[in-house]
Amino acid sequence: MENKSGIIKAVIKGNVAEVQEMIDFVLDANLMTPDEILNNHLIPGMEEVGKRFRANTMYVGEVILSSRAMHAGINRIKNYYPDNSLNKKGKVLIGTVAGDLHDIGKKIVVIFLRTAGYEVIDLGIDVSPEDFAVHVEKERPDVLGLSALLTTTTVWMAETIKLLKKEKLLKICKVIVGGDPVKPNFARQIGADGYGRDAPDAVRCVNRLLGYR
Amino acid sequence: MNSYERVKTALELREPDRVPIVELYVSPNVQSAICPEARDYYDFFDIMGLDAVYSTYFYNFEPAEDGLLRDEWGLIYKEDDTAEFLKVPIKGPISSMEDLKNYRPPDPDAPWRLFTLPDVVKRFKGEKYIVFHCRDVFVYPYQLMGMENFLVACILEPRLVEALLDMVLEVHERLVRNAIRAGADCISLGDDYATKMGPLMSPETFKKYFYPRLAKLVSAIHEEGGKVIKHTDGNIWKLIDMLVDTGADALGPLEPDAGMFLDEVKKKYGDRVAVVGNIDCKHILPSGTEEEVEKAVKELIKKVSPGGGHLISSCNSIHSGVNPLNYLAMINAVKKYGSYPINID
Numbered sequence: 001m002e003n004k005s006g007i008i009k010a011v012i013k014g015n016v017a018e019v020q021e022m023i024d025f026v027l028d029a030n031l032m033t034p035d036e037i038l039n040n041h042l043i044p045g046m047e048e049v050g051k052r053f054r055a056n057t058m059y060v061g062e063v064i065l066s067s068r069a070m071h072a073g074i075n076r077i078k079n080y081y082p083d084n085s086l087n088k089k090g091k092v093l094i095g096t097v098a099g100d101l102h103d104i105g106k107k108i109v110v111i112f113l114r115t116a117g118y119e120v121i122d123l124g125i126d127v128s129p130e131d132f133a134v135h136v137e138k139e140r141p142d143v144l145g146l147s148a149l150l151t152t153t154t155v156w157m158a159e160t161i162k163l164l165k166k167e168k169l170l171k172i173c174k175v176i177v178g179g180d181p182v183k184p185n186f187a188r189q190i191g192a193d194g195y196g197r198d199a200p201d202a203v204r205c206v207n208r209l210l211g212y213r
Numbered sequence: 214m215n216s217y218e219r220v221k222t223a224l225e226l227r228e229p230d231r232v233p234i235v236e237l238y239v240s241p242n243v244q245s246a247i248c249p250e251a252r253d254y255y256d257f258f259d260i261m262g263l264d265a266v267y268s269t270y271f272y273n274f275e276p277a278e279d280g281l282l283r284d285e286w287g288l289i290y291k292e293d294d295t296a297e298f299l300k301v302p303i304k305g306p307i308s309s310m311e312d313l314k315n316y317r318p319p320d321p322d323a324p325w326r327l328f329t330l331p332d333v334v335k336r337f338k339g340e341k342y343i344v345f346h347c348r349d350v351f352v353y354p355y356q357l358m359g360m361e362n363f364l365v366a367c368i369l370e371p372r373l374v375e376a377l378l379d380m381v382l383e384v385h386e387r388l389v390r391n392a393i394r395a396g397a398d399c400i401s402l403g404d405d406y407a408t409k410m411g412p413l414m415s416p417e418t419f420k421k422y423f424y425p426r427l428a429k430l431v432s433a434i435h436e437e438g439g440k441v442i443k444h445t446d447g448n449i450w451k452l453i454d455m456l457v458d459t460g461a462d463a464l465g466p467l468e469p470d471a472g473m474f475l476d477e478v479k480k481k482y483g484d485r486v487a488v489v490g491n492i493d494c495k496h497i498l499p500s501g502t503e504e505e506v507e508k509a510v511k512e513l514i515k516k517v518s519p520g521g522g523h524l525i526s527s528c529n530s531i532h533s534g535v536n537p538l539n540y541l542a543m544i545n546a547v548k549k550y551g552s553y554p555i556n557i558d
């Protein structure tokens with residue numbers, strides 16, 4: 001922690017008020033540009049949170065608090081980006097596949113995607129291929145995320161992709177898959193465009209597919 | 214030695230005549246494939262010679278708005294036709310202290326609450342070991358508030374969380390006392406505290422809220438003369454000292470895929486708790502060969518069973534994705550290798 005900035009530390013602690021105060025201070029005093037705040041402080045803060053979550057030294061509750069602090073920070077600087085480009089890196093639609101009711105991991109993926117600047121629509125659990133297709137057509141996302149935690153329900157990932165293909169909806173969006181029983185090989189086999197082993201990885205995957213760093 | 218004595222002896226950390234075979238849940242499709250002659254859920258346990266029978270609580274559902282369902286806790290569910298026995302609510306009724314003050318928990322004494330337990334007792338008492346599977350102090354609290362809100366509240370709103378947990382503890386304390394008085398030999402406490410990576414909350418959070426209440430629940434069960442098996446999925450190495458300190462008689466099934474190897478657990482804690490488990494139901498039982506299953510059972514027995522204090526089961530349940538032939542192979546392998554004294558080279 002020693003050589004981390006105050007803003008980074010406040011993001012890691014999940015302290016909304018501190019993040020806001022510090023950002024107001026450095027903006028008022030002209031010490032940093034909004035770009036510097038974002039790229040050298042807020043994003044590195046959240047990256048550290050991702051690392052600690054992965055190492056199981058930060059837990060779901062703490063991660064949610066950090067994401068709130070990150071959003072509070074973004075809100076302070078977003079007026080400097082008049083095209084609203086900060087929260088509009090792209091649109092992601094996500095859901096847990098048919099027959100599967102697990103959603104804790106998927107919700108964490110949603111949190112990380114949102115803090116990374118994506119608009120995310122969560123379709124919930126037990127979503128049938130038909131429902132995915134209807135929503136892809138309606139929402140026209142850049143990326144569709146499928147989550148499954150049961151070996152038996154991973155087949156619905158394949159079915160969903162098949163249906164999207166049949167209805168020519170794969171032209172609209174890329175498809176990524178994840179969840180404990182899902183492996184990169186399986187993802188490739190069923191024709192997914194990407195795979196993420198955890199929430200930070202899901203962000204990396206979406207960034208890559210949409211051409212961000 | 215009959216099944217009842219076999220399980221009891223293992224839970225008392227001694228060697229019975231054979232490693233007991235237990236299972237929290239065996240999916241009906243697996244049952245009927247192995248044992249078409251079974252006429253009801255418990256026939257299977259009887260015919261296949263499992264040593265324990267598990268029953269569980271029941272809460273009524275009623276229609277709610279928009280074609281959804283509401284249970285007696287006020288939790289809202291989507292109607293679902295998935296084959297498994299656990300349902301997942303999509304919404305809970307509590308988000309503030311105000312909500313909690315106005316909240317009425319379900320009555321633990323309702324006549325239907327113990328569901329099939331009275332029949333199970335009538336049929337199996339003294340012959341098979343009767344386990345009543347119950348939630349403890351984590352899952353209902355997080356369902357009532359929603360997982361994310363609840364885990365954040367654990368950090369920001371300790372008073373709300375303490376009050377919520379006490380409410381749930383009170384319901385469950387009465388429920389488990391009722392179950393033992395109705396003839397259950399043992400309570401299985403079923404809330405999962407961890408995932409493959411580790412606990413869902415920090416060990417400090419666990420210690421502050423969950424540990425003391427779990428310990429209270431365990432004491433209540435012991436007071437009634439029942440035993441306790443504490444189940445949790447996931448990697449629980451960071452919590453295991455506290456779980457053992459609750460006074461539970463056994464831990465498991467535990468998840469090998471999450472790093473919970475029974476030989477290691479037994480080496481460290483075997484003088485204080487029995488271990489239940491843990492043939493892998495993610496890969497080996499669904500898609501391994503029968504030979505692989507037999508080998509896994511043989512290895513597990515060799516490593517874990519000597520000295521007693523081991524009950525064998527899958528690492529979670531015989532869910533609908535398990536290959537029935539593999540489950541049969543598992544049962545047969547225990548009968549083949551599991552007699553005491555264990556003699557496997």
Ligand code: B12
Binds near residue numbers: 149177181205
């Ligand atoms: C909590 C839990 C439940 C809860 C679910 C509550 C909820 N709201 O989600 C309840 C109790 C309801 C439940 C029910 C069941 N469960 Co369950 N459950 C678990 C448990 C303990 C934790 C799962 C979890 O939340 N992990 C935490 C998150 C953080 O991890 P994650 O989900 O893997 O997500 C991360 C990554 O995978 C990735 N990711 C996830 N989704 C996506 C999507 C995309 C697009 C990307 C890129 C990445 C990504 O990022 C996430 C964050 O880092 C696991 C055990 C385990 N070791 O995982 C069993 C487990 C998943 N369950 C299992 C089983 C068998 C069941 C039941 C069938 C039990 C039964 N007999 O009834 C039922 C099925 C109900 C149903 N139809 O779905 C088995 C599955 C075996 C298998 N592979 O088939 C497991 C592995 C337990 C075991 N020991 O065998 N379960």
